[in-house]
Amino acid sequence: MSPSFARARRKEMLLAYALLLPSLVFLAIFTYWPILRSVWFSLHDVLLGDPDIYWLGAENYLRLLDDRLFWKVLGNTAFYTLTTIPLSIAVALLLAVALDSKLRGMAIYRSAFFYPVMIPSVAAGMVWVFLYAPGYGPINEALTTLGLPRLDWLYDSQWALPAIVIMSIWKYSGYFMLILLAALKLVPSDLYEAARLDGVSGWHRLLHITIPLVSPTLYFVIIIGTLHSYQIFDYVYVMTQGGPADSTNVLTFYIYQNGFQYQDIGYASALANALLVFVLGLIGLVALTLGRKVHYLGER
Amino acid sequence: MTDVIQTAAMPDTATARRPRWRKQLRENGLHLIMLPLALLWLSPLIWILITSLKTNAEVFDQAAGFWPDKLNFSNYPSTLSVAPFGTYLINSVIVTTTILAGQLITITLAAYAFARLTFPGKNLLFTLFLLQVMFPIYAIFLTNFVTLREMGLINTIPAMIVPFVASGYGTFMLRQSFRQVPSELSDAARLDGCGHMSILWHVYLPLVKPTLIAFGIISVVTHWNDYMWPLLVTNSESIRTLPIGLGLLAKADSGADWPRLMAGTTIVVSPLLLLFVIFQRRFIDSFMHTGVK
Incomplete structure (x- = not known):
């Protein structure tokens, strides 16, 4: 050299x-x-604003294993993530396929489904508190009109978390739909034509042509969705404060409660590390299972 | 006339073989499903607007119809008198633009290094940048709060800004764009005696403008709407942002005065929604292509 x-x-x-x-x-x-x-x-006993720190070793983690509320909160977090992501992606995919067929008024539809992404989480949460209100809320009015029983929604420990899931589908599907629409545009249209001429039904076309071809994007959307699911903190904070009876308490909110309300930074940190392990585990799982099945156009 | 439009709009080969009425029927059938769905999606926004024009009695009266008896605009001045939305708006603008300016500087420099320079540890460092995407503020807010407290920054405007100045996601996006710039262009500039910095400024940046705009829009939407972090690090009215102000108003009202609250919500959601309506194509393109590259 x-x-x-x-x-x-x-x-x-x-x-x-x-x-x-x-x-x-x-x-x-x-x-x-x-x-x-x-x-x-x-690994320490740390209180917010207190300069004294004591070594605890694994004690915070042992406490976590014994904490029944922690397991409940973890279950709620898993329920939220594992319902919201598949459901909103399924909705997004159907919307994207419908809009990709050169439908008239496509731009208007696209914006109608996408606009919730522009709305601040706190505003979205508040509006849905109103929509879900048991006494005078429009959703219960609509249920009555349809002859269905009224629900207590956010005041019912059975329905509070599903109510937040429904709201999240409304909030995020439009975003995933846009990303999938961009991917659908790259699928060569002669593939559909060939299949249609061979008499392949719409449902089979979706299952055997569309989904495999947009699979890299689907995979990407699942990862994005997992990261977005952190935002449930905002909804829980605005809509339920974790209640009723901790039925909507999720990991991010439980960390907040322990760290800020009880000032127990040590235990809250153990919880935060559990959250990181949970999310990394979820992403790792997705990478190992779906990542391998992803089909790239032009490969082979 | 209709014939011309039809064939221009549908150049597929199948149109010739399939009867046109079936295509028409299919499209109308699709509208039959999509139109109610779109209305369903729009209904929360419609409820915000309608409720903001009602009186409080109308909201709780189940016999009252969907429309307000008469349009009642007094909720807007009433909301503005109970909460300093003007101050919140200015704070939101300061926080959002400072974050964006900082990000544009850091990601441009870092993305150029990753796209065009060779140096030891490049892959490791790039992985470290991407790590930030996995660990957003929601996952590490607790320790960041402690750190900012030690720095004495709690309840200041910078506290809402500093955790977001570096962006792994933005660096990644811009690196992809830089790599698509043909290297002949920069080679030619080098032969003319240009240094790296002037090549970055005169050759690369003008060519990746669409990516910069796309990143800018996503960043502004994210931080304009941000709730958790500003909520944790502020506790005085004079530095709070719009979403926090709205949250406070909701807490104070606790569902007792929906029309006033919905008027406040309208004020908070309007700036971005108006920008979205005006620059629809730009917004849609930005969010659309975050997934493709």
Whole structure:
């Protein structure tokens, strides 16, 4: 290697690190350090605003295993994630397929399904509190009109979490629909034509042509959906405060309760680490099961 | 006339073989399903607007119809008098634009390094950047709160900004775009004696404008609407943002004065919805193509 070439490479390397530095400073302070620190906190007895810290070892984690509320909260979190994501993606896919067939008024439909993404979570949550109101809420009025029984929705521990799931489908389907629409546009239309001429029914076309061809995007949408599901904190905070009887208490909210209301940073950190393991596990599971089945157009 | 439009709109080969009325029937059938669905999706927004024009008595009166007896605009001045929405609006603008400006600087520099420079540890560092996508503020808010408290930043405007200045997602998006710029362009500029920074500024940035706009729109929507983090780090009225102000109003009212609350909601959701209606194509394109590349 000639000395001038080596010097050029050294210069390029220094420039690269200089360009990364601004990002790395912020990432280090607000992403990496918090993760390391929350592991450290979880092994100690830490109270918010109290400078004294005591070593506890694994005690916070043992307490977590014994905490019945923790298991309930974990179950609620899993229920929310595992219903909201498949349901809103299924709705999104059907909407996208319907709109992809060159329907007239397509732009208007698209915006009608997409606009909830623009609405702040706190506003969305509040409006749905009104819509779900047992006495005068429009949803119960509609149920009565249809001859169905009225429900207590957010005041009923059976229905409160499903009510938040329904709201989330309304909030996020439009976003997933847009991403899927972009993917559908790339599917060559002669594939559909060939199948149609061979007499393949619409349902089979969806199952055997559309879904395999947009599978990389579906996979991407599932990951995005998993990350978006953190936002349930906002809805729980605005709509139910975890109630009734902790039926809508989820991990992010339980961390908040322990850390901010009970000021128990040590235990809340153990919970936060459990949340990270839960999300990473979920994403890992998706990558291992669906990631392998994903079909890329033009491959092979 | 109709013939011309029909054939222009549907160039598929199947139209020739299938009777046109079947195609028509299929499309009308689809409208029959989609139209009610679209109305269902729009109904929460319609309820916000209608309720904001009712009187409180009408909301609780089950005999009262869907429409208000007469349009009652007094809920709007009433909302504005109980909560300082003007201050909230200014704070929202400051927070959102500062985050965006900071992000545009950090992601442009980092994305260029990842797309066009070679250096040891590149893959490891890139993975570390992507890690941030997995750990949004919702997952690590607790320790970030403690850190900001130690820095003495709690209940300040910067507290709402600093955790978001670096963006792994934005860096990833922009790196993909930079890599699509033909390297002949930058090689030519290099031969003309341009340094990396001037190539980045004069060659790369103008070419990736669509990506910058797309990222900007997504960032603005995200942070304009952000609720949890500003809620945790602020406790005085003078620095709160619009969503927090709305949440406070809801708490104070606790469902007792829906028309006033819905007037407040209308005020809070309007800025973004109006921008969305005006720049519909840009918004749709931005969110649409986040998934494809």
